[in-house]
Amino acid sequence: MTSLTVFYTTLFYFATLVLIGGVAYRIYEYSRTPAPLKIPTTPAPTSNAGVVVRMAREVVLFESLFKSNKWIWIFGWLFHVGLAVVLLRHVRYFQEPAWFWVEFIQPFGKYASFIMVAGLAGLWARRFLVDRVRYISTPSDHLMLALLVAIGLSGMMMTFVSHTDIVALKAFMLGLMTFDFQPMPADGVLMVHLGLVALLMIIFPISKLLHAPGIFFSPTRNQADNPREQRHLAPWAAALERNKS
């Protein structure tokens, strides 16, 4: 194996471990931290089924953001939808043969990258143009956008400008999954693309990307509005009751 293959093989195992382990740990942390009081932002659904619907609308449609600011909503939603379609298109690099729907969305996935990058560009522009958003932007906010744009552009380069050896890449990826290691193609653009993706995976559990698991644990959105009907008591608060009263 070339040192290039060794490097990328190690990198991807490491990044995958950090991503899965890190996010799992965060989810564990969030789920084990109690929400001692009922704090849904009302009006809120009164049943758990209603909460599922509310959460789905937030996650799929970004409903609260839509209420808030149409510019952020359009850029943010386009970016996320574009990213989702692009990611689904990439499933084909991890399976042989690919599922029907994965083949089906290939053309959409290719052009979704434009939507994704356009959304990112819009979000980035706001960090310069809107004085309030400029004030709250940190260097890491800019770097995060730069990283995502660079991943998008390097991917688009390979799709639309200088094709990489897709067969060799797929062999490399399948090899990672079956521990039957294959050479990593020595293509500069591909190396950049995969390196940045690995970086994104590594910083995911220690950055604001935690908004993705976080929203599911947000008490203002995931609680049913039924405090008069059901007694809601956190374990530490129940202990208080036993000790004092």
Added chain:
Amino acid sequence: MAGPQFEVPTLTEYTEVPKIREGAMSHLKSFVAAETSQSYLGYPHQLPADWKERALDRMGQVLEKFRSVRVFMDACVHCGACTDKCHYFLGTADPNNMPVARQELMRKVYRRYFTLPGKIAPWLVGAEDLTEETLGKWYNYYHQCSECRRCSVYCPYGIDTAEITMAGREILNYVGIGQKYSSEILVKVQKIGNNLGLPGPALEDTLAGLEEDIEADTGVPVKMPLNVKGAEILLVTPSADFFSEPHVESLIGYAKVFHAAGVSWTLSTHASEAGNFGLFNGNYETMRNVAMRIRDAALELGVKRIIVGECGHAWRVAYAYWNTLTGIGWGGDDPFAKQLRDQLDMRYPQPMHICEYTWDLIEKGALKFDKSLNDDRVITFHDSCNVARGSRMGDEPGGQFTIPRNIIRAVANHYQDMAAETIGEGTFCCGGGGGMLTDDLIEARVKGALPRMNAYNNVVRSDGVNFLALICAICKAQFTKVLPYYGFDRNSVGGVHQLVSTAIKLD
């Protein structure tokens, strides 16, 4: 009124989003609490030598006990959706009054001491050391937040700055920097039974006086019972209702409704306060101690129902927290909850809002009104923030908006809503809630009222509105004080049950 020491904003048709002005409100500090009240609450009253360890220690505990704070610290992406949603930002242009920036005051410290990137590369992620200067900023800006939750409606992750403000105030208290106003009130309510420090005999006199007034006015002997054992209903209401104007007019309204319904009811000296400033300070134990007075009074008096008067944050605590804190409500199977549950009347929600009670009677046709008695009033309704976004009335989501309006329409002929984006779940806070109803914060209160005043001004001019109806003691006191700054008559504020009181027919 002496002239204000600051510029009162001018009213405009729409509330414009200002360009940020850094430090515009950095001079405004609420008075700091003294030793007596702080030590009663179990806090130091000045910065201890080990303040930094204490603050970080408490922050760690809050992060472990409150999922809200834990998730909200991580989830923000600085998208900017909340930046133009806070009334204090809209009224002052100080960027630290943007919800995200207010949260960021704490998030900077969280990142520095509780996250890996903040420990190794603070400059990159906007992490900062905890210094005395940081505490100063916290004190300043966590007392320019009324915990109204408007930002939480618009945040794509539901981040509620109120939770951060509460945590901030709690940590500040732990290092001896308490707010005089809230701290002293929390002592009074626990020692005497209400926030105003009105002792039992004074309350008795006040109620007797009110009974005489009502009888002189209407010829009907409407009673205001106090500490009556075996009464069916315990009314818990903000103590301002006992002698502040216009609050007392609503108290008279409740009494008339109970009289017309022919029900036995009582007030309690021990629980002569619905407000719970424990909410404002974010200390669960304090909030629980304050709420326990209601449970104790209910058990002692043997009442079947608990009804809460017109009060915003109080209704949030009653509706959303009482069941948790004190077992007032249904669904608890533990002995603590059962003890009270077995006493209460299963047919009703517990606790119940006075508006739910009155509207229920109106729907049943049990109350009669002469609507024309309110004809000199053209009314609009201000949704109080914590009723709107932290509670509910009735069985359906949004009942907190429809029920008070239904009552107003049932007792008066002229009603006009303010602009849709300024009411309902998007309602603007009065500017005085969440522990800010104190004269040392008058500048923030006046400026923070701007978005509401703009919306009110529009219906005053276009529809001749002359009455701002409310269901919150703090809103009533705040508007009574602030309306004159904007050129309105302070007497144009009043409770929904003041309108009920005017129109109700008594036998």
